[in-house]
Amino acid sequence: MPINLSNSNVATRENRIGSITGYVGTLKDLATQSECGTLKGCSRCFSQSSTCLSSCALGQLCGIRDVALIHHGPAGCSVAAAGAYYMSKVMSKKRGVTSDTIYVGTDMNENDTIFGSTNALRNVILEVNKRYSPKAIFVSSSCATGIIGEDIDSIVDEVRDEVGVPIVAVHCEGFKSRIWATGFDISDHAVLQSIVQPPREGVKTNKINFKNFFESARPEIIEMFKNFDLDPVFLYCNSTVEELSHISESLATTCICGTLGNYLGNALEEKYGVPYVRSINQCGIVGFETWLREIGKVTGRSEPIEKYIEEQRAIYLPQIEEVKKQLEGKTAVLGMGPGYTFEVSRVLNELGIKVVWALAWHYDKKYENGDIPPSMKYLLDNDIDFEASVADQQNFEVMNILHKYQPDMYLSRHPGSTVWAIKNGTPAIYVADEYMIFGYKHTLEFAKTILDAINNRSFEENLAKRTKLPYTDWWYQQNVDKFLEETK
Amino acid sequence: MAKLLDKQRYKCALGAMQTVQAIDRALPILHSGPGCAQKLSESTGSSGYFSPNIFPCTSINEKDVVFGGVKKLNSTIENALKVIDADLYVVLTGCIPEIVGDDSGEVVSRFEDAEKPVVYAPTAGFKGNNYKGHEQVVDAIVDQYLKKTDKKQKGLINIWADVPYQDLFWLGNLRQLEKLIAELGLIPNTIFGYKRGIENINKIPEAEFNLLVSPWVGLSNVKKMEKKFGTPYLHYPNLPIGATETSKLLREVGKFAGVPEEKVEGVIKEHEDYYYYLISRYADLFLENRVINKQFTVVADAQYSLAVTKFLVNDLGLIPAKQFVVDDTPKNHRDRITEEFKKLNFGIEAEVSFETDGYKIHEEIKNHDYHGYPLVLGGYYEKEITENLKGNFLNISWPVQDKVVFDNFYAGYEGGIRLIEDIYTVAVSRFN
Numbered sequence: 001m002p003i004n005l006s007n008s009n010v011a012t013r014e015n016r017i018g019s020i021t022g023y024v025g026t027l028k029d030l031a032t033q034s035e036c037g038t039l040k041g042c043s044r045c046f047s048q049s050s051t052c053l054s055s056c057a058l059g060q061l062c063g064i065r066d067v068a069l070i071h072h073g074p075a076g077c078s079v080a081a082a083g084a085y086y087m088s089k090v091m092s093k094k095r096g097v098t099s100d101t102i103y104v105g106t107d108m109n110e111n112d113t114i115f116g117s118t119n120a121l122r123n124v125i126l127e128v129n130k131r132y133s134p135k136a137i138f139v140s141s142s143c144a145t146g147i148i149g150e151d152i153d154s155i156v157d158e159v160r161d162e163v164g165v166p167i168v169a170v171h172c173e174g175f176k177s178r179i180w181a182t183g184f185d186i187s188d189h190a191v192l193q194s195i196v197q198p199p200r201e202g203v204k205t206n207k208i209n210f211k212n213f214f215e216s217a218r219p220e221i222i223e224m225f226k227n228f229d230l231d232p233v234f235l236y237c238n239s240t241v242e243e244l245s246h247i248s249e250s251l252a253t254t255c256i257c258g259t260l261g262n263y264l265g266n267a268l269e270e271k272y273g274v275p276y277v278r279s280i281n282q283c284g285i286v287g288f289e290t291w292l293r294e295i296g297k298v299t300g301r302s303e304p305i306e307k308y309i310e311e312q313r314a315i316y317l318p319q320i321e322e323v324k325k326q327l328e329g330k331t332a333v334l335g336m337g338p339g340y341t342f343e344v345s346r347v348l349n350e351l352g353i354k355v356v357w358a359l360a361w362h363y364d365k366k367y368e369n370g371d372i373p374p375s376m377k378y379l380l381d382n383d384i385d386f387e388a389s390v391a392d393q394q395n396f397e398v399m400n401i402l403h404k405y406q407p408d409m410y411l412s413r414h415p416g417s418t419v420w421a422i423k424n425g426t427p428a429i430y431v432a433d434e435y436m437i438f439g440y441k442h443t444l445e446f447a448k449t450i451l452d453a454i455n456n457r458s459f460e461e462n463l464a465k466r467t468k469l470p471y472t473d474w475w476y477q478q479n480v481d482k483f484l485e486e487t488k
Numbered sequence: 489m490a491k492l493l494d495k496q497r498y499k500c501a502l503g504a505m506q507t508v509q510a511i512d513r514a515l516p517i518l519h520s521g522p523g524c525a526q527k528l529s530e531s532t533g534s535s536g537y538f539s540p541n542i543f544p545c546t547s548i549n550e551k552d553v554v555f556g557g558v559k560k561l562n563s564t565i566e567n568a569l570k571v572i573d574a575d576l577y578v579v580l581t582g583c584i585p586e587i588v589g590d591d592s593g594e595v596v597s598r599f600e601d602a603e604k605p606v607v608y609a610p611t612a613g614f615k616g617n618n619y620k621g622h623e624q625v626v627d628a629i630v631d632q633y634l635k636k637t638d639k640k641q642k643g644l645i646n647i648w649a650d651v652p653y654q655d656l657f658w659l660g661n662l663r664q665l666e667k668l669i670a671e672l673g674l675i676p677n678t679i680f681g682y683k684r685g686i687e688n689i690n691k692i693p694e695a696e697f698n699l700l701v702s703p704w705v706g707l708s709n710v711k712k713m714e715k716k717f718g719t720p721y722l723h724y725p726n727l728p729i730g731a732t733e734t735s736k737l738l739r740e741v742g743k744f745a746g747v748p749e750e751k752v753e754g755v756i757k758e759h760e761d762y763y764y765y766l767i768s769r770y771a772d773l774f775l776e777n778r779v780i781n782k783q784f785t786v787v788a789d790a791q792y793s794l795a796v797t798k799f800l801v802n803d804l805g806l807i808p809a810k811q812f813v814v815d816d817t818p819k820n821h822r823d824r825i826t827e828e829f830k831k832l833n834f835g836i837e838a839e840v841s842f843e844t845d846g847y848k849i850h851e852e853i854k855n856h857d858y859h860g861y862p863l864v865l866g867g868y869y870e871k872e873i874t875e876n877l878k879g880n881f882l883n884i885s886w887p888v889q890d891k892v893v894f895d896n897f898y899a900g901y902e903g904g905i906r907l908i909e910d911i912y913t914v915a916v917s918r919f920n
Contacts (some may be wrong), residue, residue, distance in 0.1 A: 045560070046567035049545035052523020074583060074613030076500025078493060079527055082887035085495070086868060105493035106817075106842070111589055112490045120490035127492055131847055144583040147553060173841070175548045175584060187537040222808050279638055296578035370658050392522070395541045396571055470515075470542055475571045483567065 003368075008153055008169045010189045010263075014041075018365040021178045023390040025480040027342075027358065030388055031376050032301035034365040041363075041390070042484040045104035050361075050392040051414075054140065054172035055080060056183025058103070061138050061170070061190065062088060063237035064244065065099040067133035070106070071172075071487035072121050072152060073142025075253075078105025086392045090215065097240045102132050114147055118155050125155070131161045137167040137240035138190055139265035166241065178392050179362040181337065185263040187236070192267050195241055199249040199272060208245050208299065209274070211255035211264055212237045217435035217442075224439075227308050228301045233266070240263070248272040252298045254291070256281065256434045258373055260338030266368035278367075280374045281339070283437040284347030285320070320351075324449040328352035330454065334411040335359035335391075335398050336431065342375035344411060345386070347437055351447050355386045356405050359398060361414070363390045388481065395420060399471055400480045402426055408454055425464035427453045494848020495816040495869040497886055498654070498787070501611035501766030503528045503618030503817060505710045506867060507625045509538060510659075511682060515574035519561050519592055520582025522547035528618075532653060533894065537601075544568040548584045561595045563857050569602055571657045575686040576633070579608040586612035607632040619789070619815050622635055622651040624711040636717050644675045645745065646695040646719075648706045649727065649899075650791045652680050652704030656888050660897025661727065665701060668738060668900055671755045672747045693717040699741060702826065703726055703790040704821040725828055727791050729799040730904025731763045759901040766813055766905055772805065778920040779880060780911070783858040784805045787849055787866030788885035789815035792898075793840070796865055796884070799904060801832045806863070808838035809856050813848050814867075815884075817842055853877070863911070880914045 013019035020041025023030060031041035045317040055076065062069050062084040071078035090101035098350055108117060125139060141152050152169045155373040160167055170190045176182065210221065210232040218234055225232050233250060247253075253268050254277040255261020265276035280287045289309055296302035330353045334344055338360040347354050366372050379385075384444060391397045393414060402424045403411060410421035410428045418428035429450055431437070437446045505516040515538055516811035518525055522545060530538040544567075546552070546560045561579070568577060575724055577599075581592045589897035590827045596608035611621045626648075637816050649664050652658040659681045666676035666883040677695055698710040698721040710721035722744045729733040735756045744877035774780070784806050786793045793813045802804040808829075817825060822842055830837040843849055850873050853864065862879035883890035884898075897903045 045563040046571065047522075047547050047564070048546060049518055049520075049540060049543045050522045050547065051526050052521060053760070055523060055527060072490070074500045075617055076495060076502050076524065076528055076613040077499060077581075078496060079499045079503075081493075081496050082868070083530075086887070086889045089872060106490040107493040107496075109492045110612075110614050110615075113583075114613050115491035124490070124492045128494075131494075142583075143548075144587060147584065147587050174523050175550055175553055178522055178547060178549060189849060247714055323720035392547075393541060416526075416535070416539055419535045419539070420541075445841065469536070470538055470572050470574070472571060472573050 003238050005189070007191050008193060009171050010182070010185050013179045013182045013185065013362070014177055016367065016444065019179050019362050020365070020390055021330035021362045022484050023363065024386065024484060026385055027388045028385045030187040030363065031372065031380050033144070034122055034372055036216070039365055043318040043482045044394070045485055046483040048395050051180040052174040053177055053180045053183035053186065054142070054174055055185040056180045057170060057172050058138070058140055059084070059087060060184060060236050062101055063091070064239050064241065065092060065097065066134060066469065067101050067136045067138065067241065068132055069103040069126050069138045069141065070128060071110050071140045072105065072106045072108070072127055072145050072150065074144055075105055076107045078103070079140040081105060084361040084487045091237055097238060099238070101129070102128065102134065104128060108144060113144055116148065116150060120148055121150070122155050122159060124472065125159050125167070126162065127468055129165070134165060136165055136195055137278050138165065138170045138222035140170040140172045142172065143174050145443060146171070161309045161484065165193040174246070181259045181362060181468065186268065191236070191244055192264070192271070193308060195244045195249055197245045200246070203249050205249050205251065205279055205353060207231045207233050208231050208295070209235060209250045209253040209268070211253065212258070213260070213434045216433050218387050218437055222279050226309070228304045241425060248274060250274055252277055252295065254295060257337070257339035258367070258375065276376060277373070278369070279343060279477060280346065280378050283343045284443050285317070285440065286350060287343060287346065288439045288443070309344060312440050316444055318443050321442070323451060324352050327447060329354065330408040331356050331405070332409045332411060333357045333401055333405060333407045333412070335361070335393070335417060336411070336413040337361045338363050338373065340413050340431070342436065343374065344381060344431065345384070346375065347443065347446070353450070356407055357387045357389070357401050359401070360388070361388050361392050393417065396471060396475060397480050399424065399469065400476060400478070403476050404407060409450060422460045422463055423469060425460055427457055427460050429453050492845060497844070497867055497913060498617040498619065498816060499570065499616060500613030501526050501615045501621030501624060502580055502582050503615055503654070504609065504611050504621030504625045505540070505543065505580055506618070506653035507622045507651060508580070508678040509534070512681070512683060513537060513574065513575040514685065515568065515572055515577050516543050517565055517568050517577055517579045518543055518545040518582065519579060519585050519590070520545060520548060524582050532888070533659070538574070544572065544574065550646065553584060553588055556588060556590050558590050558592070558595050561590065561592060561599065564828060565595070565599055575604060576689070577604060578628065579606065580611045582611070584614070585611045586610060588898060601741070605633050617816055618654055619651055620823045623706060623708055626706065627712060630692070630709065630712055630716060633870040634689070634693055636741055639694050640696060641675065641691070642696065643673065643693045643694045643745070644670055644677055646692055646698045647704065648710065650702050650705050650789070654789070654886055655791065656884070656886070656891070657897045657899070660893070660895040661899035661903065663895065664897050664900040664903055668734065669699070669741065672738065672742055672745070672746070672752060674745055674853040693719070695719055696816060697721055697744065698726065703794055703825050704817055705791070709874045720858065721875065725824070726798060727899055729795050729907060730803040730900050731760050731901055732796050732802040733795070734900050735760065736903070763901045763905065770908070772913070774841065777915055779861055779918055780863060781858060781860035781913050783809045783860070785809045785811060785853055785856070787814060787864065787870050789813065789814045790817050791804045792885050794825065794828055795898070796907070797829060797838050799907065801806045801836055801838070803904060804908070807836070809862070810852055811838050812870060813840060813842045814849070816844050817827040880911070882910055882914055
């Protein structure tokens with residue numbers, strides 16, 4: 001689907017790439033249906049709270065150093081300002097740099113919903129610019145401003161000359177999409193629209209764009225890429241506006257999570273010819289090697305990469321094999337975003353752990369280029385199948401599944417999820433850090449972490465024994481798809 | 489009117505879902521966008537019986553914006569009653585249904601005969617902040633669930649304080665207030681925290697009086713209860729921290745409740761004796777260190793800004809620099825609260841500013857002459873600026889990143905000691 005950078009609105013994942021949030025069945029059925037185009041997601045007549053796309057969009061943007069985010073809406077929308085302040089301070093400190101990124105709200109009240117408040121917004125933008133001299137300004141909408149039709153685009157256009165730095169409207173109405181990952185696309189779109197410049201002529205570089213969340217493995221990836229004469233540019237946490245303006249010049253774009261990187265990767269390829277590395281992700285052995293080889297192919301560095309793979313295999317494979325012996329035959333349920341669920345399923349399979357049910361918080365039928373996600377393709381090609389469902393963090397469905405299957409472990413990547421598994425008595429592994437299963441070294445650590453988690457279940461048992469779960473017996477007797485309805 | 493909210497210290501009215509969450513076995517049902525609950529919560533004691541990802545939510549989408557979301561609200565409430573085991577269901581509306589005009593109250597009224605009580609509080613984000621939302625929730629319970637009764641229980645006192653979760657120390661503070669009131673021979677009744685819940689809510693109309701310990705939050709609630717149940721109220725406008733204020737509170741409550749004076753004085757003496765036993769053992773630490781200076785600033789909601797100011801001035805002999813109240817206190821309460829800041833020992837008056845713009849607060853802190861290292865008690869936002877000024881910083885108000893609090897407290901005699909411990913834990917981490 002062509003990416004239109006002349007409009008500040010991004011179509012939602014549902015509309016753009018047919019993503020869904022409601023499905024119960026098997027992995028094979030899910031993939032087959034999406035391949036032949038018959039997959040239709042379901043809605044729910046009962047659901048629990050999940051996540052707002054603005055958290056993903058603005059969470060990404062406020063990782064950029066020395067920018068301003070203006071969230072036009074009631075105080076609850078901009079409450080993320082507190083977390084953003086903390087993150088920009090601690091993350092920049094960890095990197096050894098500084099960031100004066102500022103995230104403000106406009107504290108919209110009832111009168112504003114009746115009479116509008118674009119004038120006040122204009123003043124807020126100008127005042128923020130005066131106070132902090134940010135390197136770029138992002139002006140976000142909210143549900144309330146979206147419904148009353150505040151014309152943020154026009155205000156942004158009006159003040160552009162006066163502020164003198166890149167400024168762009170970021171459309172973050174939470175009701176637009178149940179798929180919070182749409183927020184990632186929104187942030188990419190804003191960066192592409194306002195900051196990224198066409199490549200400068202004659203600039204030669206060995207840079208590779210690396211889209212990630214919180215760069216915990218940055219130092220080791222820099223070291224690894226030195227072997228291949230590649231210089232990774234990590235996005236967007238601790239990025240500078242100057243750095244971002246030149247990502248169109250890089251040799252390629254890669255990402256840690258397909259859900260996170262898909263929009264930017266495809267857009268840079270489509271607009272500026274920067275190849276997007278499309279492969280399964282770096283989790284586990286097969287994933288890591290496939291990814292490295294794809295980078296080798298795209299950037300013409302296959303030889304040093306093969307050498308690196310050979311060296312690392314010799315160090316780590318015997319150790320991983322050793323841990324595997326103790327994991328063989330264990331069962332797992334996992335619940336993550338689709339950028340991880342189907343990748344981690346593959347790794348668990350590599351480690352000899354049987355996935356009995358995989359939940360994806362949403363599912364993209366196809367990616368921007370029309371292909372089904374590589375992680376799904378891998379599982380299908382290798383004849384790996386298990387029960388699967390798509391649920392936007394619907395906790396009652398997760399608990400219904402855990403209660404029925406009582407697996408040896410539950411793995412999740414989202415806050416507020418693992419604790420419920422533990423209360424069910426199921427050991428839980430919180431795969432929060434995106435590099436937790438990265439490459440050989442972290443795959444080994446991951447395997448050992450699983451082993452530690454299932455070898456000492458004291459905490460789980462102590463808590464489960466004393467916990468009353470909040471769901472009724474009635475619910476545990478229902479099928480997990482009880483509240484799914486055909487979308488009308 | 490919309491304004492620049494720089495370094496914000498509060499959430500929106502829907503943040504009152506945390507007030508509901510603080511009531512044992514009470515479940516918020518959100519008629520809102522899908523992500524409001526996650527945004528309005530944090531990991532500060534939030535994974536108990538219900539966590540935000542358990543809260544049912546209509547997760548309003550584009551279609552509901554156009555066609556209305558009442559059908560979805562109906563099925564969400566109906567199924568919440570079947571799926572989740574709660575004692576009280578509180579429907580909270582966010583911005584969208586109130587702008588598009590969903591009649592949520594009508595939908596909730598369909599559940600009047602449900603097995604469990606279902607009430608409704610309009611908490612659209614643009615209607616006010618979470619301090620106001622908290623009052624809306626208490627109002628909803630009083631208006632829609634509780635009934636007037638002739639049955640009064642002798643000595644039963646409802647205690648109300650500030651906003652759970654927004655106040656990091658809410659649980660411990662309430663338990664301290666209960667303990668102190670019980671020592672006067674009265675029977676405290678609170679609705680928040682462990683094993684309080686619906687049974688205590690049921691007792692509210694039977695109380696002899698309501699005790700409100702807060703500068704302004706909850707005043708409209710106790711007035712409503714006075715009207716509806718005929719329950720009088722005692723408004724003690726300051727959270728007591730340390731001996732001076734706690735003894736004063738006990739005397740006022742004792743007088744209001746008709747507790748014999750010697751009983752009250754007996755309780756006070758026992759506490760003060762121990763309090764000053766501790767203080768005198770550590771008095772050398774207060775006097776003979778090189779980093780805690782006399783001048784301090786508090787950046788917090790009305791509750792803590794006032795409470796900490798009174799404590800540091802009247803108990804520890806410090807001098808207030810300018811104090812900041814950041815909760816967007818309604819205008820009609822401001823003069824009265826300003827006067828409270830002037831009632832300090834030795835005729836000392838603290839200057840106070842009701843300010844929601846963090847930039848301006850920081851400018852004032854930077855420009856104030858603290859005659860040495862500043863002591864700043866505030867939100868996490870004040871950490872860096874205090875460090876830049878070589879001052880001492882303690883994170884006591886939202887947002888909190890520097891501290892984990894289970895059931896610790898600053899209220900009461902013991903609470904004063906806890907606060908001193910925290911301040912001097914910061915102080916002893918450096919020499920000069």
